[in-house]
Each structure stands twice: as structure tokens, then as C-alpha cells.
Amino acid sequence: MKIKDMKGKDIQFNYMVEALNFMTKNGYEFIQAYTSIEEEQSIYHYLLKKKN
Template identity: 45%
Template sequence: MKKLLLTLTLLFSFSGFAQTINGIPIQDLDVEYLQIIGTSVYMSSKVKVSIDIGQRTKLMSSNNDTARLKDKNGEVLVFNSIIDALNFMAAYGYEFIHSNIVAEGGENVYYYLMKKKAK
């Protein structure tokens, strides 16, 4: 009985997650490749992560939230590190392909290419 309750609890907790990119649930993304873009948060150990799936972005916007991962309440997800973000996307069926680090405006920006795993 305890195993059944634990299994049901886990199933409901996972189905309750509704992380989205650009308003689309991650599990419903119809893209083979995506890019994780990570920048450090000033005076914090956290990382600001955005996801490029080829969506349109506002040209002159410096704070474009459409590419940010959001939870079921529409709040932006904050990751402890870029590895935290990589593990998060791996849990949704994406695998790491390539990375690149670029110095932009005095800070490092981390680019990670991910590919959806073959079924």
C-alpha cells in the first residue's frame, strides 16, 4: 500500500509541473535542437538561463522573458548553476552536443547546444 501511495504521489507531482518556454510546455516542444544560454547573476551564485528554440524575440528588448523557463505560475525559474540547467533539460529528453563560452560586456556567457534524444 505504501508503494502504491508513493507511486501515485510521484506521478501527480511530475504531472503538476508545467515548465514552459515561450508559453509552450517543455514536453510539447516540437524542436530537435535548442540552445541553453547562461549568464551569471550579479552578486549571486545563481545563473540566468534562457532557451533558444528559434522563437521570435523582440529586437530592442534587453529583458526578454519569452525565452526564459517558467514554472506553472509563470514565474521565471532560477538555476543554481549551468549544470543544473543542463540536468533539467536532460530530464526532458535532451542531450548535450556542444558548448561555447563567449566574453560579452565583461562577463562570460555560456552557450550549450542540446539535441532531443532519439526515441
């Protein structure tokens, strides 16, 4: 998934915490994070909820 700014330009984050901070500032609430493993690779999942 890619996140774009108001001008349609892709936003790149160096760390996941930067992306979470961006989403929080833009009206989302962090719910949960968890890891799953597929084909011997860890996959990180972050659940967010749009604030009302």
C-alpha cells in the same frame, strides 16, 4: 531564455549544471559547449538536441 514549469512558473537555476541536468531529465542531450567573446565579455553557448 526562460524555462517554465508545468504550471507556467519561471524556473530559476543557480548554476548552469543545474539547468543542464534539468534539460537532460526532460528529453534533451548535451552536444557541445563553447565560449565566444563580444565587446570584451565572454558569452557561454550550450548546444542541446532533443532526443527522439
